[in-house]
Every structure is written in C-alpha cells, then in structure tokens.
Amino acid sequence: xxxxxxxxxxxxxxxxxxxxxxxxxxxxxxxxxxxxxxxxxxxxxxxxxxxxxxxxxxxxxxxxxxxxxxxxxxxxxxxxxxxxxxxxxxxxxxxxxxxxxxxxxxxxxxxxxxxxxxxxxxxxxxxxxxxxxxxxxxxxxxxxxxxxxxxxxxxxxxxxxxxxxxxxxxxxxxxxxxxxxxxxxxxxxxxxxxxxxxxxxxxxxxxxxxxxxxxxxxxxxxxxxxxxxxxxxxxxxxxxxxxxxxxxxxxxxxxxxxxxxxxxxxxxxxxxxxxxxxxxxxxxxxxxxxxxxxxxxxxxxxxxxxxxxxxxxxxxxxxxxxxxxxxxxxxxxxxxxxxxxxxxxxxxxxxxxxxxxxxxxxxxxxxxxxxxxxxxxxxxxxxxxxxxxxxxxxxxxxxxxxxxxxxxxxxxxxxxxxxxxx
Amino acid sequence: xxxxxxxxxxxxxxxxxxxxxxxxxxxxxxxxxxxxxxxxxxxxxxxxxxxxxxxxxxxxxxxxxxxxxxxxxxxxxxxxxxxxxxxxxxxxxxxxxxxxxxxxxxxxxxxxxxxxxxxxxxxxxxxxxxxxxxxxxxxxxxxxxxxxxxxxxxxxxxxxxxxxxxxxxxxxxxxxxxxxxxxxxxxxxxxxxxxxxxxxxxxxxxxxxxxxxxxxxxxxxxxxxxxxxxxxxxxxxxxxxxxxxxxxxxxxxxxxxxxxxxxxxxxxxxxxxxxxxxxxxxxxxxxxxxxxxxxxxxxxxxxxxxxxxxxxxxxxxxxxxxxxxxxxxxxxxxxxxxxxxxxxxxxxxxxxxxxxxxxxxxxxxxxxxxxxxxxxxxxxxxxxxxxxxxxxxxxxxxxxxxxxxxxxxxxxxxxxxxxxxx
Numbered sequence: 086x087x088x089x090x091x092x093x094x095x096x097x098x099x100x101x102x103x104x105x106x107x108x109x110x111x112x113x114x115x116x117x118x119x120x121x122x123x124x125x126x127x128x129x130x131x132x133x134x135x136x137x138x139x140x141x142x143x144x145x146x147x148x149x150x151x152x153x154x155x156x157x158x159x160x161x162x163x164x165x166x167x168x169x170x171x172x173x174x175x176x177x178x179x180x181x182x183x184x185x186x187x188x189x190x191x192x193x194x195x196x197x198x199x200x201x202x203x204x205x206x207x208x209x210x211x212x213x214x215x216x217x218x219x220x221x222x223x224x225x226x227x228x229x230x231x232x233x234x235x236x237x238x239x240x241x242x243x244x245x246x247x248x249x250x251x252x253x254x255x256x257x258x259x260x261x262x263x264x265x266x267x268x269x270x271x272x273x274x275x276x277x278x279x280x281x282x283x284x285x286x287x288x289x290x291x292x293x294x295x296x297x298x299x300x301x302x303x304x305x306x307x308x309x310x311x312x313x314x315x316x317x318x319x320x321x322x323x324x325x326x327x328x329x330x331x332x333x334x335x336x337x338x339x340x341x342x343x344x345x346x347x348x349x350x351x352x353x354x355x356x357x358x359x360x361x362x363x364x365x366x367x368x369x370x371x372x373x374x375x376x377x378x379x380x381x382x383x384x385x386x387x388x389x390x391x392x393x394x395x396x397x398x399x400x401x402x403x404x405x406x407x408x409x410x411x412x413x414x415x416x417x418x419x420x421x422x423x424x425x426x427x428x429x430x431x432x433x434x435x436x437x438x439x440x441x442x443x444x445x446x447x448x449x450x451x452x453x454x455x456x457x458x459x460x461x462x463x464x465x466x467x468x469x470x471x472x473x474x475x476x477x478x479x480x481x482x483x484x485x486x487x488x489x490x491x492x493x494x495x496x497x498x499x500x501x502x503x504x505x506x507x
Numbered sequence: 508x509x510x511x512x513x514x515x516x517x518x519x520x521x522x523x524x525x526x527x528x529x530x531x532x533x534x535x536x537x538x539x540x541x542x543x544x545x546x547x548x549x550x551x552x553x554x555x556x557x558x559x560x561x562x563x564x565x566x567x568x569x570x571x572x573x574x575x576x577x578x579x580x581x582x583x584x585x586x587x588x589x590x591x592x593x594x595x596x597x598x599x600x601x602x603x604x605x606x607x608x609x610x611x612x613x614x615x616x617x618x619x620x621x622x623x624x625x626x627x628x629x630x631x632x633x634x635x636x637x638x639x640x641x642x643x644x645x646x647x648x649x650x651x652x653x654x655x656x657x658x659x660x661x662x663x664x665x666x667x668x669x670x671x672x673x674x675x676x677x678x679x680x681x682x683x684x685x686x687x688x689x690x691x692x693x694x695x696x697x698x699x700x701x702x703x704x705x706x707x708x709x710x711x712x713x714x715x716x717x718x719x720x721x722x723x724x725x726x727x728x729x730x731x732x733x734x735x736x737x738x739x740x741x742x743x744x745x746x747x748x749x750x751x752x753x754x755x756x757x758x759x760x761x762x763x764x765x766x767x768x769x770x771x772x773x774x775x776x777x778x779x780x781x782x783x784x785x786x787x788x789x790x791x792x793x794x795x796x797x798x799x800x801x802x803x804x805x806x807x808x809x810x811x812x813x814x815x816x817x818x819x820x821x822x823x824x825x826x827x828x829x830x831x832x833x834x835x836x837x838x839x840x841x842x843x844x845x846x847x848x849x850x851x852x853x854x855x856x857x858x859x860x861x862x863x864x865x866x867x868x869x870x871x872x873x874x875x876x877x878x879x880x881x882x883x884x885x886x887x888x889x890x891x892x893x894x895x896x897x898x899x900x901x902x903x904x905x906x907x908x909x910x911x912x913x914x915x916x917x918x919x920x921x922x923x924x925x926x927x928x929x
Binding site for chain 2: 105108109188190194196198201203204281285286300301304306308324327330331334335338339442446447448450451452453454455456457458459461462463467468469479480481482484485494495496497498499500501502503504505506
C-alpha cells in the first residue's frame with residue numbers, strides 16, 4: 086500500500102509539471118497533437134489489436150461474459166473509430182480562456198472570470214479501451230494531465246494505447262506525462278483517490294460498488310457518474326403511438342447503458358389502451374417484465390409472460406432486457422414514485438398536455454428531464470459535446486453529460502490602476 | 508453519536524420537504540419573504556441583543572480573546588445591518604430558472620440547461636451571528652433549505668435569530684424548515700457531513716483544522732473555503748508609490764481575514780528603492796516583519812525591527828499583523844515561490860509591464876489573480892455578488908467568492924415530438 090501511494094503520488098507530481106505546460110498551450114498546438122495521436126494510433130493498430138487479443142484470451146479463459154468481451158474487443162475498424170474520435174475533438178472549440186462572466190466595478194476594477202484547466206485529473210473506469218483514448222484526448226484538449234486507471238481486464242490493450250500516445254507526445258515536443266496509466270492493482274485506486282493536493286479531480290466510471298467505494302474513501306474531489314434508474318411516464322394525455330415508440334426505444338435500444346429505461350409508469354386513464362400494446366411489443370422483443378397487479382392482468386390477457394414487480398425491482402438498475410411496469414392514478418403519483426425510486430439521472434414524460442409537461446420538468450429532480458423523447462438521448466455525443474467523459478448524477482460542478490467544459494475550472498482576473506480597499 | 512446521526516438525518520429529511528417547495532417559489536415570493544425576515548429581525552433586535560449578551564458573558568468568562576468577542580458582538584446597529592443585508596439580497600436577481608446554455612439539435616430536440624437549487628445545503632461556521640442570517644437569506648433566495656451549524660460560542664444568539672426567522676416563515680406561509688439550526692455539539696458536524704443522499708452540499712467555513720476534518724471525513728459533496736496565504740509581488744516595472752499603497756493595504760486593512768496578504772516579494776532591481784519605504788511604513792503600522800537576508804539589511808538600515816524569515820513563515824497564514832518579506836531575482840522566481848507556498852486563494856502583481864502582467868495572470872494558479880490592486884478585493888460584496896457565503900479555494904464547482912449562483916446546480920430539459928435513437 087505504501088509503495089502504491091508513493092508511486093501514485095509521484096505520477097501525480099510529474100502530471101502536475103506536465104499540466105503547467107498544457108495549461109498554456111494554444112489551441113492550434115493542442116489540435117495538432119490530437120491529430121498526431123490519431124494518426125499514430127491508426128498506424129499502430131496492429132500492435133493494439135494484438136495486445137487486445139491477449140486481453141481477450143485471458144478474459145475468455147477467466148470466463149468473461151460475451152457482452153463484456155464485446156466491450157473490450159478492438160478490431161482494426163474500431164481502432165480507426167477511436168482515432169476518428171480524437172480528430173473530432175480537434176474540431177471542437179477550446180473551452181480554455183473563455184470569459185464566463187465579467188464586469189467593470191464602480192471603482193474601475195475590471196473583473197473577468199476565465200475558464201482554466203482543472204490541472205491533474207484521475208479517471209477510474211471499466212475495461213473499455215476506447216475510454217482510454219477518449220479520456221486522454223479530452224484531457225489534452227482541456228489542458229489537463231490525465232492519470233488513467235482502466236479495468237485490469239484491458240491491461241495489455243491500455244498499455245499499448247498509452248505507450249503509443251506517450252511516444253507520440255514526446256516526439257512532437259509535448260510532455261509524455263500528459264497521459265499516464267496506473268497498472269499497480271487495486272491499491273492504486275485507493276492511492277489515487279487520497280492523493281489530496283496532488284490530484285485536482287477524480288472521475289469514477291463503473292458500477293454502483295466502485296462509485297460507492299470512491300465516494301466514501303476519497304479525499305480528492307470526485308464527480309459521481311452514472312447509476313441510472315430511468316423512468317418513462319406515459320401521461321393521461323400522451324400520444325400513445327409516440328409513447329409506444331419511446332418506451333420501447335428507451336428500454337431496448339441499448340439496455341446495458343445507464344440511460345436505458347428501467348421503469349415504465351402508465352396513467353390509469355390510458356392503461357387499458359396502452360398496456361396491451363406496449364407489453365406485447367416489449368415481451369416480443371425479449372424484455373422480462375416485472376408488472377404490478379393491473380399490468381399483470383393486461384400482460385396475461387395479451388398472452389405475455391410477466392413476474393410480479395417487487396420493491397427491489399422498482400429500485401433496480403437492471404442494465405439488461407428487464408423492465409418494471411406499473412399503473413399510477415395521477416401525475417402526482419408518478420412524480421412521487423420517481424422521487425422515491427429515481428437516481429436523478431434521466432426521467433421522461435410522454436404527454437401532449439402543456440401543463441403536465443411543465444410540472445414534470447419543474448418538479449422532477451434529475452440531471453436530464455425529457456418531454457416526448459427517448460431516455461437514450463442523455464449522451465454527450467447526442468447533445469453535441471463531442472466525446473463524453475461520463476454522465477454526472479451529482480449536483481456539484483457538473484450534472485448530466487460531461488465533456489470538455491466539465492473538465493475545466495475558472496480563475497478570476499482583476500485588473501486595476503492601484504485600487505485599495507477604503 | 509447514533510442519536511446525533513438520527514437527529515441530523517431527520518433535519519435533512521424535513522429540509523428536503525421544504526426544499527421541494529422552495530425550488531418552485533417565484534422570485535416575488537422569495538423577495539417578500541426576505542423583506543419580512545429583515546423586518547422581523549429588526550423588530551426582535553432587543554431579544555437578539557439580550558441573547559448575544561449571554562453569549563458574550565459566557566465567552567468572557569471562558570477567556571475569549573477581544574477580537575473574537577468583537578466578531579461575536581451584536582449591537583442594535585449591527586442587527587439593523589444584518590437585516591439590511593437581507594433587503595439587499597431581495598434586490599438581487601434570482602439565479603433560479605436562468606438558461607445557462609441551449610440549442611436545437613439536428614433531430615429537432617430542443618435542449619436547455621437550466622439553473623436549479625442544490626436542494627439541502629449544510630453550513631458549518633465560526634461564531635459570527637451575521638453569517639447565520641446571511642446563509643439563511645442566500646439559501647432562501649437560491650431556493651435551498653439550509654441546515655446551519657454555527658460556532659457554539661454564539662449558540663444563544665443563533666438560536667434567537669433562527670427562532671425569529673422560522674416563526675416569520677411559518678407566519679407568511681413558507682416552510683419553517685427553510686432554515687434549521689443544529690445545536691447538538693460536535694457530533695452534529697460528523698453527522699451532517701456523512702448524511703449522504705440527504706444533504707446535497709456542505710460548506711465548511713473556519714480554520715484549517717475544521718476544513719481538513721470536513722474534507723477528510725465527509726461523504727457528502729463539500730466546497731472548501733478560505734485558507735489564504737496571499738502574496739503581493741512587486742515587479743521590476745512597478746510604480747513604487749502604487750506598490751507601497753497596495754502592499755500596506757493588502758496587509759493592514761483587515762489582517763484577520765483570508766484575503767489579507769501574508770507575504771511580500773520584491774524584484775531585486777527595485778529592492779533598494781522600495782524596501783526601505785515599505786518596511787518603514789509596515790513597521791510603523793505595527794506589522795511584525797519576517798525578512799530574508801536582503802530585506803533584513805534594509806530593515807536594519809531603516810531602523811525597523813524584524814526577524815529572520817523561516818520556511819514555516821513563508822507557508823503561514825498569520826491572520827495577524829505579521830508579514831514575510833523577501834527579494835526575488837526574477838518574475839520566474841516569484842512565480843515559483845507562489846507555486847510552492849501559495850494556497851490558490853489570491854495573488855497580486857504590481858507592474859506597469861504588460862508582458863509581466865500577462866504572464867502572472869496566465870501562470871499563477873489561484874482563485875483570484877490581481878494586477879495593480881489590493882488582495883482585499885477578493886470578496887463577494889466587492890465583486891458585486893451581494894452577500895457572500897464564503898471564498899472557495901477549490902477548483903470544483905466554485906472558485907473564489909461564492910454567492911447565489913454558486914448555491915445552484917443545473918438541470919437539462921429536453922423537449923421533442925417523439926424522437927427516438929436510431
């Protein structure tokens with residue numbers, strides 16, 4: 086443990102040195118570096134894919150599930166996709182130096198709040214090699230030095246990618262320590278989240294257990310990401326065809342991610358019409374339905390199998406083809422249910438009633454509130470942010486999809502002619 | 508401890524209920540409430556002053572230093588000042604509902620990022636009764652329910668003030684739990700900072716020990732405030748009359764606060780001219796000078812007493828009439844010194860050299876960087892924010908003076924016509 090702390094502290098110190106350089110880099114230099122990284126990763130695709138095959142072989146031997154193997158796998162096409170993401174980052178505006186607010190005070194002082202990098206940012210994430218490159222790219226563009234701790238199942242792939250990026254940065258005259266990879270086991274996580282004063286921010290991405298551990302033990306500032314028990318509420322005044330499309334898309338488009346819907350609430354005045362259609366379509370798509378009494382009756386009448394919904398189901402983030410379905414007597418009951426079970430990630434209402442939509446968007450406490458749209462739109466790419474570093478479910482600093490701007494802080498610059506307090 | 512946690516958790520739960528109401532209050536209602544609180548506090552001034560006298564008697568018996576007694580003391584005039592601060596808050600714009608960013612996506616989705624309250628905010632602070640009212644007022648205006656834990660030396664005063672505010676809120680039909688006071692001893696602090704999921708944010712104000720304790724033990728998000736080892740750097744190209752005024756004002760205007768200067772760095776090319784004048788004036792004002800070799804010689808030649816500066820002095824936040832003074836060979840040396848010893852609060856340069864000013868403002872990593880102005884201007888009131896809840900020295904969420912906007916989060920509202928992901 087002590088060795089791990091010393092090693093991580095040292096990584097943070099060399100990252101700090103790199104970050105001072107990065108903070109002053111003009112946009113053109115950062116964009117040129119991003120394009121150089123993209124080219125180098127494509128040129129090194131064979132090495133990366135070979136390293137990835139070693140990870141996959143190891144994972145297969147250890148019984149890694151097929152969906153996790155797929156998330157870990159890099160093909161030459163996927164490597165090109167990863168490189169293209171860096172080129173897209175180069176095309177995005179640079180947030181550093183933006184003037185957020187400013188004014189001239191009565192005493193003549195000119196005050197400006199200016200966007201600056203965080204400094205040294207740690208990231209802890211699952212075995213998804215594309216995140217390694219995205220995080221390095223987002224860090225570089227926002228002037229931050231990144232310390233990455235990827236899932237150990239992707240160790241060889243991450244090492245290959247980071248080696249290419251560090252070599253390329255050094256070759257073009259930028260600090261290699263712009264991106265570092267921690268590979269010292271679990272203790273590194275503990276060391277990283279307690280490197281107070283050395284690391285400015287840690288972003289954990291992953292399951293609820295990781296997030297809880299990090300938040301409980303960290304002394305470094307943390308942004309929580311991602312547990313999503315997202316609801317779709319079909320209001321009394323919903324267009325039911327639209328509601329059907331949104332419910333099915335929110336659940337089935339990509340069930341393994343945090344913005345997929347986990348619960349469907351249906352207003353009782355449309356339940357008789359809507360439930361048979363939506364349950365048949367969801368059941369037909371292979372969704373395991375956890376239903377309340379009224380929805381169970383509708384499912385049985387439609388010949389769709391279902392299980393009685395439990396309190397644990399209502400609270401669960403399944404991340405799978407499972408959905409809790411229930412009938413609510415009113416908008417108020419839907420709001421209460423969401424306040425009780427929601428995780429403040431994404432909540433959707435389907436309605437043509439202006440007043441219901443306004444109440445839902447005002448009263449639901451969540452990072453993103455959707456009206457007549459799929460929960461799946463909570464995404465940095467969909468919002469036009471370019472690559473995304475995670476989805477914040479906390480209220481401090483960043484809420485919802487996080488990208489370049491969320492990796493920045495600000496600094497006040499005050500200019501005068503000798504003003505003093507009287 | 509368990510009793511304390513249960514009591515604080517319950518306070519947070521009733522605060523949550525109040526916060527739901529507050530989040531939806533229109534500005535007019537909040538401003539009317541602030542004015543009603545101001546009137547009630549003035550009308551109850553006699554009770555408040557009597558309670559304050561009990562605290563002062565207790566403090567005097569316990570040997571409370573005169574400067575802390577002064578900070579604790581409320582006279583009828585000071586009570587009116589506290590009430591007026593609430594009226595000034597009523598006149599400030601309401602941040603809630605502001606659209607921070609927004610766009611229409613290619614698929615027709617309308618996306619807006621809207622400012623919303625944090626929810627339930629805890630505040631831990633020293634024995635300054637005006638903070639009790641300021642915090643309650645800032646919370647109300649920004650739609651947050653506040654849980655206050657003031658210094659125990661002000662217990663009777665705080666109880667009187669909070670009682671008046673709660674009674675008034677109830678009388679005008681708003682939740683009394685908009686403001687609550689914890690009075691259960693030290694365990695309440697521990698309970699408050701670990702009330703995860705119940706409290707959205709805790710702001711500790713006070714000495715370095717309190718801040719360290721809170722940051723280390725908290726599982727609730729925290730904004731660190733205020734340790735300030737602020738430097739004034741007098742550049743080679745400084746106007747020396749201006750530099751004299753700024754150095755003296757930064758140190759002596761109010762030495763007990765975090766934006767007072769603690770260190771003076773002088774470029775060697777102006778040291779021979781500047782040091783005798785500034786040391787004589789500071790010494791004459793009663794400042795204890797900790798001087799490096801060259802500054803010691805200048806002090807002795809000017810007949811000003813001084814002590815050799817130590818590494819501990821350079822690192823210290825004296826909060827008193829003491830100043831560390833040294834000569835640096837270059838702007839780079841000044842930047843290095845500030846990077847080593849600064850606390851990222853406020854750093855000032857005095858110079859007429861555009862390039863030096865630009866380098867200083869770009870390269871110094873601090874919440875506020877001053878050019879040709881006193882460090883004492885780092886203040887929410889001076890910046891035009893109205894009442895201030897503290898000065899953040901962290902990079903996450905808020906940096907520098909914090910007021911209404913810093914007590915808010917955001918929510919994304921996405922409106923569509925049935926869009927789904929393809």
